[in-house]
Amino acid sequence: MPFVILFVHAAAAIAAVVTANRSRVTAVVAAALAPATAAVWGFTALLDPDTARAASFTWVEGLQLGFDFELSPIAALLTFAIGVIGTLIVIYAHGYFGTPEPTLGRFLATLTIFGGSMLGLVWADSVWTLFLFWEATSVTSFLLVGHKHAGSGARTAARRALMITGAGGLILLAGMMVLIDATGTHLLSEMEAVTGTTATVAAVLLVVAAATKSALVPFHVWLPGAMAAPTPVSAYLHSATMVKAGVVLVAIVSPILGGTDAFTYLAVGLGAATMFWGAIGALRQRDAKLILAWGTVSQLGFLVLLFGVGSAKATFAGVAVLAAHAVFKAGLFMIVGEVDIRTGTRDITELGGLHRSMPVAAVVATLCGLSMAGVPPLVGFPAKEAAVEAALGLAGTERLIISAAVIAGSVLTVAYTAHFLLGVFGPNTAGPNAANVDTPVRPRRMAMTAPAALLATASVLGWLFDGTASKPITRAAAALNPKADVYELINWPGATTAFFVSAGIVAVGAALGVARSRMLLDVPRTIGANAADGLLDETLVIARRITARGQHGSLPVYVVTMAFVIAAASLIFVRPAVDSVGELPLADSPGQLALAIATVLAAWGCTRVDSRIGAALALGVVGLAVTGLFVVQGAPDLVLTQLLVETVIVVGFVIGLGRLRRSFPVTGARWQQIRALVAGLCAAGVAAALIAAEGAASSATAPPTERLVTEAVEEGGGNNIVNVILTDVRALDTLGEIVVLAVAALGVIALGRPALMTAKTPISPPTREEVRA
Amino acid sequence: MISVHSPIVAVGVRAVTPLAVVVAAYLFFAGHNQPGGGFSAGLVLGAVLSLRTVAGLYHPVNGSKLMAAGIMVAAAVALVPAAIGGGMLDMVVWSGELPLLGKVKTGTAAIFDIGVVLIVVGLVDAVLDGLGTDDIAIETPASTRGAQ
Numbered sequence: 001m002p003f004v005i006l007f008v009h010a011a012a013a014i015a016a017v018v019t020a021n022r023s024r025v026t027a028v029v030a031a032a033l034a035p036a037t038a039a040v041w042g043f044t045a046l047l048d049p050d051t052a053r054a055a056s057f058t059w060v061e062g063l064q065l066g067f068d069f070e071l072s073p074i075a076a077l078l079t080f081a082i083g084v085i086g087t088l089i090v091i092y093a094h095g096y097f098g099t100p101e102p103t104l105g106r107f108l109a110t111l112t113i114f115g116g117s118m119l120g121l122v123w124a125d126s127v128w129t130l131f132l133f134w135e136a137t138s139v140t141s142f143l144l145v146g147h148k149h150a151g152s153g154a155r156t157a158a159r160r161a162l163m164i165t166g167a168g169g170l171i172l173l174a175g176m177m178v179l180i181d182a183t184g185t186h187l188l189s190e191m192e193a194v195t196g197t198t199a200t201v202a203a204v205l206l207v208v209a210a211a212t213k214s215a216l217v218p219f220h221v222w223l224p225g226a227m228a229a230p231t232p233v234s235a236y237l238h239s240a241t242m243v244k245a246g247v248v249l250v251a252i253v254s255p256i257l258g259g260t261d262a263f264t265y266l267a268v269g270l271g272a273a274t275m276f277w278g279a280i281g282a283l284r285q286r287d288a289k290l291i292l293a294w295g296t297v298s299q300l301g302f303l304v305l306l307f308g309v310g311s312a313k314a315t316f317a318g319v320a321v322l323a324a325h326a327v328f329k330a331g332l333f334m335i336v337g338e339v340d341i342r343t344g345t346r347d348i349t350e351l352g353g354l355h356r357s358m359p360v361a362a363v364v365a366t367l368c369g370l371s372m373a374g375v376p377p378l379v380g381f382p383a384k385e386a387a388v389e390a391a392l393g394l395a396g397t398e399r400l401i402i403s404a405a406v407i408a409g410s411v412l413t414v415a416y417t418a419h420f421l422l423g424v425f426g427p428n429t430a431g432p433n434a435a436n437v438d439t440p441v442r443p444r445r446m447a448m449t450a451p452a453a454l455l456a457t458a459s460v461l462g463w464l465f466d467g468t469a470s471k472p473i474t475r476a477a478a479a480l481n482p483k484a485d486v487y488e489l490i491n492w493p494g495a496t497t498a499f500f501v502s503a504g505i506v507a508v509g510a511a512l513g514v515a516r517s518r519m520l521l522d523v524p525r526t527i528g529a530n531a532a533d534g535l536l537d538e539t540l541v542i543a544r545r546i547t548a549r550g551q552h553g554s555l556p557v558y559v560v561t562m563a564f565v566i567a568a569a570s571l572i573f574v575r576p577a578v579d580s581v582g583e584l585p586l587a588d589s590p591g592q593l594a595l596a597i598a599t600v601l602a603a604w605g606c607t608r609v610d611s612r613i614g615a616a617l618a619l620g621v622v623g624l625a626v627t628g629l630f631v632v633q634g635a636p637d638l639v640l641t642q643l644l645v646e647t648v649i650v651v652g653f654v655i656g657l658g659r660l661r662r663s664f665p666v667t668g669a670r671w672q673q674i675r676a677l678v679a680g681l682c683a684a685g686v687a688a689a690l691i692a693a694e695g696a697a698s699s700a701t702a703p704p705t706e707r708l709v710t711e712a713v714e715e716g717g718g719n720n721i722v723n724v725i726l727t728d729v730r731a732l733d734t735l736g737e738i739v740v741l742a743v744a745a746l747g748v749i750a751l752g753r754p755a756l757m758t759a760k761t762p763i764s765p766p767t768r769e770e771v772r773a
Numbered sequence: 774m775i776s777v778h779s780p781i782v783a784v785g786v787r788a789v790t791p792l793a794v795v796v797a798a799y800l801f802f803a804g805h806n807q808p809g810g811g812f813s814a815g816l817v818l819g820a821v822l823s824l825r826t827v828a829g830l831y832h833p834v835n836g837s838k839l840m841a842a843g844i845m846v847a848a849a850v851a852l853v854p855a856a857i858g859g860g861m862l863d864m865v866v867w868s869g870e871l872p873l874l875g876k877v878k879t880g881t882a883a884i885f886d887i888g889v890v891l892i893v894v895g896l897v898d899a900v901l902d903g904l905g906t907d908d909i910a911i912e913t914p915a916s917t918r919g920a921q
Contacts, residue, residue, distance in 0.1 A: 059855075636807075636808040637808045637809075637810075639808070640800075640808045640809065640813050641812060641813055641816070644813055644816035644817060644820065645816060647816075647820045648816055648819050648820045648823060648897060651820065651823035651824060651826075651827055652823065652900070652901075652904070654827055655823075655826075655827060655901065655904050656904060659904075731850075731851070731882070731885060732851070734847075734885075734889065735847050735848070735851055738843065738844065738847060738888065738889055738892045739844060741840075741892055741893070741896050742840040742841075742843070742844055742892055742895070742896065744896075745836065745840060745895070745896045745899040745900060745903075746837075746899070748899060748900050748903035748904075749836075749837070749899055749902060749903045751903070752902075752903030752904060753903065
């Protein structure tokens with residue numbers, strides 16, 4: 001089934017691109033169908049959790065190459081969330097983009113591929129599969145963030161996101177390799193809990209990798225910038241997908257690495273820092289979308305903190321907040337997009353009176369916002385309640401620190417929620433245009449309002465039917481921590497300590513938020529964004545400088561450089577070559593010796609002649625003499641191939657020589673000396689390497705020829721071993737080689753064509769734009 | 774100007790062309806048990822192709838398209854077995870009796886080899902194209918018929 005769903009995503013992406021310009025509805029339906037199938041599959045898994053759902057495809061047995069998917073309880077929950085929210089996002093995007101929208105096909109296709117990558121990531125059981133899809137989400141999110149690539153802001157933001165999440169992908173790969181070393185298996189479902197130095201290294205690497213993806217401090221700088229993306233992208237990436245990948249990673253490795261101090265300290269530390277910094281960032285913003293973006297950063301820190309604590313109750317609370325956050329944050333982003341489209345601005349200092357002019361959006365946003373703040377009657381409340389209880393349920397210093405972090409973070413969350421809701425929908429009190437005039441709005445678009453309203457309704461239903469909603473959450477938490485299976489969401493806990501603490505949190509937070517919304521602050525630039533961009537720009541400048549130095553365009557210098565490197569690399573063979581040179585015969589036969597001498601003479605002659613045609617002829621003699629050597633050794637296949645290659649090359653020379661002067665250009669004496677020296681060194685080095693290889697082969701056991709012969713005749717069914725090896729036994733190598741051939745030919749065309757063009761047409765002075773570029 | 778148009782070369786190359794095609798076909802099928810195979814066959818065709826180019830004769834070949842076709846053929850041979858439940862690049866061998874030819878043995882490896890032929894021919898043509906052979910006077914199909 002996983003493969004079918006991934007295939008549906010690929011097909012839907014193609015269908016969206018093909019049909020978007022002809023029939024917009026067809027493209028939207030195609031793109032919506034793909035996440036819908038995932039949602040249905042996820043839903044059946046939630047209804048029937050006892051059936052194991054796994055699929056794998058093995059490509060190369062011993063190398064663990066292939067795909068391994070397994071639908072764990074947490075994966076089932078996420079699949080359902082990703083599928084449902086993905087479907088709603090596609091419908092929302094239909095409303096968000098005006099008509100006509102030429103880029104809609106590209107947008108829907110990228111979004112669909114991104115959704116498929118995210119599903120693959122969630123389902124992955126093999127760490128390699130996880131890595132592959134992790135990288136796929138990085139690349140596709142880069143494309144989505146940079147969708148409006150005409151603007152330099154979107155390009156910078158996309159590049160920053162790719163740099164940080166891409167670097168995180170490499171750290172993930174390193175961490176996974178260490179983890180495999182520590183646990184002895186590449187399947188996540190088979191990994192046992194480990195401790196020790198290796199596990200500590202793995203824990204550090206994996207938490208840092210998760211931090212890049214989930215925008216934890218100090219890697220959070222990419223997330224606010226990613227708001228340059230169209231709002232459907234923000235609503236999808238920053239609710240159920242992309243940023244959740246890091247949290248999910250922390251969650252699934254928490255049973256394995258949770259025993260190491262590094263994992264706990266790092267996850268809790270980064271989580272707490274991110275929770276504070278994100279919330280403070282949200283309070284400082286005036287752009288409604290950026291308030292939500294920073295709020296997302298804060299919530300991600302909260303989630304990583306909960307999974308880092310690792311107690312059963314905290315794990316349960318983590319899964320609950322994870323699910324609740326996906327629902328309310330997607331809804332909130334959708335509302336921001338609707339406000340943006342209908343009023344033309346997202347700056348809360350310019351918005352006023354929207355609670356009157358956009359009543360449906362106001363209600364939906366209030367419901368989602370209260371869920372984010374953790375207020376009943378919304379599903380965010382029992383989730384937040386579980387987190388508070390988990391913090392209070394710890395013991396000793398841990399209890400003090402975690403409780404303080406959770407309570408303070410929650411207070412700030414309530415504060416920025418109030419700041420957001422009052423800023424967007426309340427009267428315009430703080431801005432320079434604080435005239436209490438209502439902002440004019442355009443007509444409602446149902447495709448935008450309906451998905452958000454559905455999500456708000458889901459938040460209410462989740463609170464009402466707390467028993468039903470908590471079942472999959474409890475199962476997912478129990479899969480991570482078996483002790484968690486006793487907990488469930490409680491919509492009205494009564495007079496518990498946690499309840500009073502929550503009430504206090506809401507009261508203090510609301511007061512803070514109301515106070516904040518009356519102040520007018522300057523919008524700060526993201527701290528660290530300059531550093532990230534500067535690092536990237538500086539890297540590009542250095543790269544350009546190195547390229548200009550290395551790629552100077554002089555063919556002779558390239559050739560001499562390559563020969564020198566070969567000579568230097570062959571130095572290690574000198575010693576074994578000297579050892580074994582005495583044991584080898586001078587030649588196998590007199591004919592071989594004669595041909596070898598002819599080869600050397602022709603090669604030497606090639607370097608001594610002045611005319612190009614003479615050099616080409618001498619090279620031909622070299623080729624034929626080598627062919628003769630193959631004849632002497634009894635290798636007819638090589639003879640045939642070598643002769644044919646020589647033939648084709650002769651024709652190539654005829655064409656090439658026609659374009660060049662008859663004789664070689666005159667070069668300086670010093671350059672000639674360098675060339676001769678390097679050529680001599682290179683020849684000596686290669687000779688040493690060959691002698692060493694021959695010496696090693698003669699002392700080794702029987703060559704593998706015999707096995708190949710039997711394999712070729714029995715499996716390939718042919719007597720020409722060489723060809724059977726090429727087309728059957730080692731056909732994969734051949735496939736790779738012919739692809740290389742084709743790529744090389746493309747290179748020749750790409751290099752040759754423009755050179756010929758410029759040679760034929762007079763060069764015109766560059767235009768002003770070209771100079772600036 | 775690369776070459777002065779020489780009628781002797783042109784007639785010679787034209788006479789050689791069908792022979793080369795036959796040799797290429799022989800090498801292709803002989804390759805199973807004797808020296809030859811897709812690479813050699815492709816090189817023979819490539820050699821005659823480049824000769825025709827130099828001689829200024831018409832050649833109905835588009836290197837880029839040939840290479841694309843070759844890669845698709847080879848990739849199909851590689852992926853179809855995986856798609857129908859086998860391993861990647863699993864090969865099948867058929868053998869049977871044909872009139873005149875007697876016992877014949879072939880398989881999917883031969884199809885794979887066709888991909889190799891296409892890529893080698895396409896490569897030669899693409900490289901010639903990259904070297905800028907299009908300013909050599911090329912006859913059109915109509916003039917070919919007129920000359921014969």
